Amino acid sequence: MNDVVRVDGLRKAFDATRRSPGIVAVENLSFRLGKADAIGVVGESGSGKSTLARMLVGLTRPDAGTIEFDGRVREWRERGRVARLRRAKEVQMVFQDPYGSLDRRLTVEVALRDVLRRHQVDSSAADARIAELMDSVGLESRLLASRPHQLSGGQRQRVAIAKALAVEPAVLVLDEVTSALDVSVQAQILALLTDIRARTGVSLIFVSHDLAVVGKVTDSILVMYRGQAVEQGPTSDVLRRPQHPYTEMLLSSAPGPGWRPERVAELRAAFAVAHDQ
Numbered sequence: 001m002n003d004v005v006r007v008d009g010l011r012k013a014f015d016a017t018r019r020s021p022g023i024v025a026v027e028n029l030s031f032r033l034g035k036a037d038a039i040g041v042v043g044e045s046g047s048g049k050s051t052l053a054r055m056l057v058g059l060t061r062p063d064a065g066t067i068e069f070d071g072r073v074r075e076w077r078e079r080g081r082v083a084r085l086r087r088a089k090e091v092q093m094v095f096q097d098p099y100g101s102l103d104r105r106l107t108v109e110v111a112l113r114d115v116l117r118r119h120q121v122d123s124s125a126a127d128a129r130i131a132e133l134m135d136s137v138g139l140e141s142r143l144l145a146s147r148p149h150q151l152s153g154g155q156r157q158r159v160a161i162a163k164a165l166a167v168e169p170a171v172l173v174l175d176e177v178t179s180a181l182d183v184s185v186q187a188q189i190l191a192l193l194t195d196i197r198a199r200t201g202v203s204l205i206f207v208s209h210d211l212a213v214v215g216k217v218t219d220s221i222l223v224m225y226r227g228q229a230v231e232q233g234p235t236s237d238v239l240r241r242p243q244h245p246y247t248e249m250l251l252s253s254a255p256g257p258g259w260r261p262e263r264v265a266e267l268r269a270a271f272a273v274a275h276d277q
């Protein structure tokens with residue numbers, strides 16, 4: 001089957017000079033994603049997840065490696081309207097804090113209409129599309145008149161998802177989309193994304209520090225440590241039989257039944273030894 005996304009040998013360093021390699025945020029990273037598949041990219045703060053997400057959506061240019069959407073290698077020189085529209089349909093991103101991505105002055109309706117206009121959906125079709133989008137993210141139409149501050153955190157995140165879906169992208173990158181939400185709202189948003197994936201065939205890339213959360217909604221997992229993939233595989237294998245001490249540490253650091261902080265410390269120490277060898 002054709003891959004919707006192919007990432008090969010991606011690398012990004014910041015502040016590199018002739019004398020120093022700088023901070024290597026992502027190093028030799030590769031993965032594949034099929035249509036309607038969901039992958040989780042997990043790691044602690046600073047592991048390079050956001051840098052990877054930003055490269056995927058074209059906000060940060062890699063130093064090396066390639067990103068392909070549907071067999072087409074991303075070209076960084078391309079400019080202009082046609083390239084912009086094509087990219088928008090390839091991939092969209094939803095961020096942790098919808099406050100940051102939603103314009104506080106705009107009502108939900110104006111924000112959605114704006115995205116549709118920018119992507120050349122003609123205005124006669126826009127009303128129907130807006131109703132469809134609200135429905136698909138489980139928001140009542142009365143909320144069209146609301147501004148971001150009049151919505152709950154979960155509702156704001158639904159609006160951000162609707163905006164991302166407006167363009168009918170092949171891939172959604174979800175960067176810590178549930179981290180700022182209460183546990184029950186978190187579960188609703190994850191269920192919504194799983195439902196959207198089944199209905200539309202969109203492929204999902206969940207970027208998160210929380211292996212347990214990502215484990216509930218993905219087919220495969222890529223574990224990042226210091227910019228590198230230390231483990232990659234089907235979600236059930238990674239959760240049940242982690243191969244790398246770092247993955248085991250991430251699994252143990254989620255407080256839950258049987259959680260023992262001293263075990264986390266032990267695993268962290270074991271990982272540091274394995275990594276420095």
Ligand SMILES: Nc1ncnc2c1ncn2[C@@H]1O[C@H](COP(=O)(O)OP(=O)(O)OP(=O)(O)O)[C@@H](O)[C@H]1O
Binds near residue numbers: 051
């Ligand atoms: N614009 C930048 N300039 C310099 N260094 C950067 C920049 N962006 C990221 N880094 C560094 O690259 C490394 C990876 O950062 P990144 O934000 O990708 O990690 P992360 O896993 O997403 O962490 P978090 O969850 O805290 O956002 C870190 O050491 C970070 O300090």
